[in-house]
Amino acid sequence: MAVYTDINEDDLKAFLKAYDAGSLLSYRGIAEGVENSNFLMHTDRFPLILTLYEKRVDENDLPFYLGLMQHLADRGLSCPLPLPRNDGALYGRLCGRPAALISFLEGMWLRKPAPQHCRELGAALARMHLAGQDFSLRRENALSLRGWVDLWDKSATRADEVQIGLESEITEELALLEDRWPVDLPEGVIHADLFPDNVFFIGEKLSGIIDFYFACNDFLAYDLAICLNAWCFEKDGAFNVTKARALLDGYESVRSLSDTEIEALPLLARGSALRFFLTRLYDWLMTPAGALVVKKDPLEYLRYLRFHRSVRSAGEYGLERA
Numbered sequence: 001m002a003v004y005t006d007i008n009e010d011d012l013k014a015f016l017k018a019y020d021a022g023s024l025l026s027y028r029g030i031a032e033g034v035e036n037s038n039f040l041m042h043t044d045r046f047p048l049i050l051t052l053y054e055k056r057v058d059e060n061d062l063p064f065y066l067g068l069m070q071h072l073a074d075r076g077l078s079c080p081l082p083l084p085r086n087d088g089a090l091y092g093r094l095c096g097r098p099a100a101l102i103s104f105l106e107g108m109w110l111r112k113p114a115p116q117h118c119r120e121l122g123a124a125l126a127r128m129h130l131a132g133q134d135f136s137l138r139r140e141n142a143l144s145l146r147g148w149v150d151l152w153d154k155s156a157t158r159a160d161e162v163q164i165g166l167e168s169e170i171t172e173e174l175a176l177l178e179d180r181w182p183v184d185l186p187e188g189v190i191h192a193d194l195f196p197d198n199v200f201f202i203g204e205k206l207s208g209i210i211d212f213y214f215a216c217n218d219f220l221a222y223d224l225a226i227c228l229n230a231w232c233f234e235k236d237g238a239f240n241v242t243k244a245r246a247l248l249d250g251y252e253s254v255r256s257l258s259d260t261e262i263e264a265l266p267l268l269a270r271g272s273a274l275r276f277f278l279t280r281l282y283d284w285l286m287t288p289a290g291a292l293v294v295k296k297d298p299l300e301y302l303r304y305l306r307f308h309r310s311v312r313s314a315g316e317y318g319l320e321r322a
């Protein structure tokens with residue numbers, strides 16, 4: 001359960017005084033999520049999500065994340081809208097942590113997305129990429145090559161505790177990615193964590209995207225590579241090319257991929273698999289026993305990484321013109 005910081009009613013009521021949000025009726029911790037502490041709150045005016053920013057969120061990045069949500073919502077994308085405080089600030093402080101109130105989005109995330117959901121996702125991702133083009137703030141991707149090396153430096157010597165041989169396999173992979181990582185692909189604001197639990201649907205229709213707390217400027221096609229990993233593998237580890245084709249078709253129904261983006265896709269998918277492997281491995285090794293969070297399996301992403309290593313071209317992801 002991702003509630004790292006406990007809050008009490010008096011503190012919450014004091015926090016709410018800075019907002020025009022009505023009176024508190026109820027609040028409860030939300031079990032899902034791994035990064036921040038989230039609470040569902042009801043006031044006599046509306047439901048709200050209260051987020052207390054934890055470990056990986058740098059307070060200096062909050063204007064980027066919260067401003068981005070405002071920017072995208074203004075351009076018609078269905079994402080949470082931060083509620084400003086009476087003094088105009090987009091976040092305040094609760095129990096010693098930066099904390100924001102954001103609008104509650106209707107819908108459910110899908111445990112078993114089908115190809116038509118992947119198509120919807122692709123189209124929404126491309127719309128987000130286009131809507132983000134004129135966002136004025138910039139944030140480097142702290143979890144790209146440099147960040148991977150830092151994470152690996154902290155975990156490498158213990159990696160073989162998780163699986164024998166990991167230390168040498170990942171060291172080699174990282175060296176290869178450092179050598180071959182693209183430098184000149186189309187860039188923009190990417191979500192960078194668009195997993196099924198961050199995308200809500202009502203029936204077949206995508207109703208909203210949440211959790212912009214890894215958003216940053218990076219290659220647009222890298223976001224697509226993240227989705228290939230997060231949406232197109234089955235529970236048994238098999239890659240589902242029908243889902244991948246639907247994802248890519250949906251994306252291209254809104255924004256066409258260039259030849260260089262298509263060519264780079266297998267490498268971007270390797271990098272993306274490594275990125276989630278590394279954060280999961282770090283959390284696996286470092287999270288204290290008894291912490292109220294469900295740790296995610298790093299080896300799932302090792303399997304995806306190995307799959308992408310065998311991919312010769314994006315045609316294997318179902319892209320006809322690759």
Ligand SMILES: Nc1ncnc2c1ncn2[C@@H]1O[C@H](COP(=O)(O)OP(=O)(O)O)[C@@H](O)[C@H]1O
Nearest residue numbers: 030032033034035036038049080103104105211
């Ligand atoms: N704006 C929102 N509307 C509705 N539910 C939300 C919203 N934001 C978060 N949630 C709920 O909180 C859970 C965790 O949120 P998330 O942002 O993914 O947390 P974390 O950043 O800790 O991973 C989501 O799975 C969802 O159930």
Ligand SMILES: N[C@@H](CCOP(=O)(O)O)C(=O)O
Nearest residue numbers: 033034035193195276280296
């Ligand atoms: N999506 C990441 C972990 C971050 O979790 P989220 O709840 O913020 O989406 C992973 O699966 O490793």
